[in-house]
Amino acid sequence: MSTSTTPRLNGPNRTGVAAARRATELGLDGSGRRGSWKGGAFRALLVLCLILAFVTLLAVIVQAFVRGLPRLDLDLITGMPSTLDRETSGMQSAIFGTIYVMAGVIVTVVPIGVSAAIYLEEFADHSRWWVRFIELNIQNLAAVPSIVFGILGLAFIVRGPLSLGPVAYAGSLTLALLVLPTVILAAREAIRAVPNSLRLGSLGLGATQWQTIWHHVLPAAVPGIVTGTILALSRAIGETAPLLLVGATVFVTYNPDGFFDGAYTVLPVQVFQWAVRPQEEFRVLAAAGIIVLLGVLLAMNSLAIWIRQRFTREL
Amino acid sequence: MSTITRPGPVPGGRAGTGLSLRASSPRWGEKAVVGWLLLCAAFSVLVTVGIVLSLVPPTVEFFRRVAPWDFFSTDFWAPTNAGNPGFGVLRLVVGTLNVTFWALLIAIPAGLGAAIYLSEYASSRSRRVLKPVLEVLEGVPTVAYGFFAMTFVTPLLREFWPTFLPRKLGEPPGIFSAASAGLVMGVMIIPTVASISQDAMSAVPSGLRQAAYGLGSTRMQVATRVVVPAALSGIVASFVLGISRAIGETMIVLLAAGASANLTFWPNDSVLTMTTFIARTSTGDIGHGTTTYYTIFAVGALLFVMTFVMNMISIALVRRFRETYE
Numbered sequence: 001m002s003t004s005t006t007p008r009l010n011g012p013n014r015t016g017v018a019a020a021r022r023a024t025e026l027g028l029d030g031s032g033r034r035g036s037w038k039g040g041a042f043r044a045l046l047v048l049c050l051i052l053a054f055v056t057l058l059a060v061i062v063q064a065f066v067r068g069l070p071r072l073d074l075d076l077i078t079g080m081p082s083t084l085d086r087e088t089s090g091m092q093s094a095i096f097g098t099i100y101v102m103a104g105v106i107v108t109v110v111p112i113g114v115s116a117a118i119y120l121e122e123f124a125d126h127s128r129w130w131v132r133f134i135e136l137n138i139q140n141l142a143a144v145p146s147i148v149f150g151i152l153g154l155a156f157i158v159r160g161p162l163s164l165g166p167v168a169y170a171g172s173l174t175l176a177l178l179v180l181p182t183v184i185l186a187a188r189e190a191i192r193a194v195p196n197s198l199r200l201g202s203l204g205l206g207a208t209q210w211q212t213i214w215h216h217v218l219p220a221a222v223p224g225i226v227t228g229t230i231l232a233l234s235r236a237i238g239e240t241a242p243l244l245l246v247g248a249t250v251f252v253t254y255n256p257d258g259f260f261d262g263a264y265t266v267l268p269v270q271v272f273q274w275a276v277r278p279q280e281e282f283r284v285l286a287a288a289g290i291i292v293l294l295g296v297l298l299a300m301n302s303l304a305i306w307i308r309q310r311f312t313r314e315l
Numbered sequence: 316m317s318t319i320t321r322p323g324p325v326p327g328g329r330a331g332t333g334l335s336l337r338a339s340s341p342r343w344g345e346k347a348v349v350g351w352l353l354l355c356a357a358f359s360v361l362v363t364v365g366i367v368l369s370l371v372p373p374t375v376e377f378f379r380r381v382a383p384w385d386f387f388s389t390d391f392w393a394p395t396n397a398g399n400p401g402f403g404v405l406r407l408v409v410g411t412l413n414v415t416f417w418a419l420l421i422a423i424p425a426g427l428g429a430a431i432y433l434s435e436y437a438s439s440r441s442r443r444v445l446k447p448v449l450e451v452l453e454g455v456p457t458v459a460y461g462f463f464a465m466t467f468v469t470p471l472l473r474e475f476w477p478t479f480l481p482r483k484l485g486e487p488p489g490i491f492s493a494a495s496a497g498l499v500m501g502v503m504i505i506p507t508v509a510s511i512s513q514d515a516m517s518a519v520p521s522g523l524r525q526a527a528y529g530l531g532s533t534r535m536q537v538a539t540r541v542v543v544p545a546a547l548s549g550i551v552a553s554f555v556l557g558i559s560r561a562i563g564e565t566m567i568v569l570l571a572a573g574a575s576a577n578l579t580f581w582p583n584d585s586v587l588t589m590t591t592f593i594a595r596t597s598t599g600d601i602g603h604g605t606t607t608y609y610t611i612f613a614v615g616a617l618l619f620v621m622t623f624v625m626n627m628i629s630i631a632l633v634r635r636f637r638e639t640y641e
Contacts, residue, residue: 016519016545020527039535043436049428050445052421053509056502057452060463067466115355123349124356136630138359143556143626144619145563147590148366151615154597155369177362184359210345231454238456241565241590244598268458275462275570283466290459297454305447 061294068287076288080253081270086281091289094270096255097168098237101266104172104259105179105236106229112176113183114225120184121191122213142181149178150245158246166247169259171266174246175236182235186228190221223311230304234297240268267293370619373612380606386613392576392587394596394610404614406576410493410586414568415561417497417582418504422557425501426508427543427550433509434516435538446510453506461570464499469571476583486583491573494582500567504557511556511633515549516542552632559625563618565590589618 079090116138124131153174157164164170194217202212243266256264265273267289274286378386381402391401429449433442469488472495476487488494519542527541543550573585574595593611601607 015547016523016541019541019544020523020530022540039533042535042538043432046428046432046436049425049505050432052425053429053452053502053505054448056499057448057455059467060455060459063463063467064459112355112358115352116358119349119352119356123352134356134360137363139630140623140626141359141363143559143622143629144366145559145565145590145622147563147565147593148370148615148619148622150597151593151612152362152366152369155373155612156365159603160369177365180359180362208342208345210348231450234454238454238458240456240458241569241594244594268456271462272458272566272570275458275465286462287466290456290462293456293459297456298451301451301454 064287064290064294066287067284068289068291071284071288072291076285076292081265081273082253086279086285089285091267091270091285091292093252093255094265094267094289097252097264098266100168100256100259100264101171101175101243102233102237104169105176105233108172108176109180109183109232110229113180113229114187116180116184117187117191117225118213118218121188122209122217138181138184142185146178146239147241147245149174150242152177153242153246164260166263167260168256168262168264170246171243171264172259174242175239178239178242179232179236182232183229186232187221187225190224190228191217193224194220223307227304227308230300230307234300234304237296237300238268238293240272243269244272267296366619370612370616373609374616377606377609377613380609381613390578394607395601400606402610404589404617406578407587407589407592407614408617409578409580410572410576411562411588411590413493413580413582413584413586414497414500414572414588415558416580417494418500418561419554419557421498421501422504422508422561423554426505426553426557427512429505429509430512430516430550430553431538431543434513435534435542449506449509452503453510455503457503457564457566458570460499460503461566461568464495464567464571468499469495483581484583488583489573489585491571491575491585492583493572493579493586496568496570496572497582499571500561500564503564503567504560507560508553508557511553512546512550515546515553515633518549519545548632548635552629555625555629555632559622559629562625563590563622565594569594589614593618 075088076090077095078092079085079088080092081094082089120131120135124134126132153170156162157170157173158166162170162173164173198216198220199212202216203209207215247263252263252265254262256262271286271289271293274282274289277283386402386404388405389401389403390405391403392406393399393401433445437445469490469492472492473487473489476485478485478487523541523545524537527537532541568588568591572588572591574587574591575585576587576592577584579586593615596607597611
């Protein structure tokens with residue numbers, strides 16, 4: 001951007017220089033060195049901050065296991081949710097609902113997200129105001145609260161213009177819009193990481209820009225795109241709030257009839273419904289459901305890491 | 316903001332240079348593809364337009380029924396009370412800020428500490444291990460955090476509440492409390508704060524650090540008096556984004572903070588937040604077209620505007636620190 005070679009001494013840079021100067025003054029009077037225990041204590045404090053985060057993660061997992069272990073059985077996977085048979089109630093409908101909803105999310109978000117990323121990385125002229133506007137908009141969309149997407153889904157997809165009704169694909173579409181910015185961001189990074197020599201070589205041999213992208217850039221970027229997309233989808237799988245608004249609310253004791261028919265529920269919503277019931281058996285079920293949910297997420301994360309390591313070659 | 320020095324988009328056949336670089340055919344297919352790609356990029360704008368369109372008309376309808384003055388300044392919240400309804404959103408905003416405050420009390424120091432450690436102290440090997448674990452933490456479903464808050468943190472707080480504290484602060488919290496939701500939400504936000512702050516800190520040129528080291532500064536002095544001030548705009552941006560996350564979080568407050576719209580900043584009270592109200596009310600059976608129905612959208616619009624302003628501040632701050640060191 002700014003190509004001036006003179007050091008800029010305004011803005012945060014000046015703050016940095018001033019800070020360095022101050023540190024020097026403080027350091028050279030000898031007081032900084034003598035108090036070396038302070039450095040050790042500070043380091044310990046920082047480590048403590050990280051540990052706080054990790055211990056909580058561990059506590060979430062351990063607590064779910066301890067509570068949910070009695071119900072980690074086959075009934076949990078094969079049984080239908082029931083308010084009567086608390087001992088054998090399961091979440092088959094939620095598992096199938098999640099599969100339906102996630103399939104819908106993948107089909108919707110991947111083509112749109114990757115196309116948008118290709119445009120922004122390969123074709124967009126970043127000096128145009130509308131390109132910057134689109135980028136700003138994506139950045140902002142990534143931080144919009146998920147429940148607002150639920151309102152959007154309720155007003156636009158379930159009722160309103162699309163009026164799909166509370167069906168599985170309405171949930172898919174809502175979640176797809178929610179994770180679209182994440183997918184675009186991940187795909188852009190993967191495309192940006194493709195070395196430029198690949199493009200120049202292809203263009204130099206007379207390929208058109210689209211041929212270059214289709215035959216060379218995209219194949220090289222696929223591992224990165226897949227990895228980023230899996231991570232975005234693992235966010236979508238855990239989302240609860242927007243789905244509460246777009247239909248996955250009632251106690252559903254049968255699998256979805258299809259993408260556009262019938263009621264559905266998903267894992268996190270099922271967990272939520274069990275969690276709010278006062279009976280201990282349902283709390284146990286909720287904990288068991290959380291274990292399954294965390295297991296699915298861990299599997300997806302591992303898959304993403306595996307793909308990253310298996311397919312990323314140095315180009 | 317392209318970070319790679321690449322000769323931007325290659326002009327397919329822009330006139331002006333004269334001879335042979337112009338494409339030999341119009342390449343309609345290629346133009347159609349680029350058109351489709353642009354459409355997809357512009358789709359995100361359509362989503363934002365959709366959000367605004369789904370919020371504005373019902374909100375306007377709401378304000379035709381309830382005066383804006385009543386919405387923003389009265390201190391009475393009972394939207395479902397048929398005989399004497401009240402729409403003072405102040406109680407929801409205060410409830411939201413209450414939980415947000417306790418969340419940030421955890422997330423800001425811990426997130427900043429974790430970021431300083433990752434950026435200035437950790438070896439590159441341990442960073443490679445620690446960062447993905449933080450990312451996993453970011454990916455834990457919020458309903459799992461909510462369940463954890465409700466069934467683990469709340470009983471713990473009730474058991475070990477510092478009852479020696481004076482007056483109201485010494486009363487142990489009930490089954491629902493702002494403190495329980497806030498503490499767990501704080502841990503949830505740590506990765507957000509940590510990862511953006513760390514990006515900002517690693518963007519500080521190492522020359523600044525080396526200069527300070529060369530003049531005899533200790534590692535702690537370099538971290539706290541050189542790196543943190545130099546990365547301040549990025550760090551503040553991460554705080555702002557953390558606030559916006561806390562305001563918009565739903566499941567944890569839905570499960571742990573309760574539903575009584577108390578006008579309180581005490582941590583041991585139950586509060587109703589804006590997101591909780593939306594989730595609770597829209598999942599119950601309320602008539603389409605009633606004032607209560609429109610209240611959801613009015614509160615949603617307020618939530619959207621609040622987080623939108625926060626996000627814009629955060630984006631502007633990040634942009635500022637990025638430009639400085641390019």
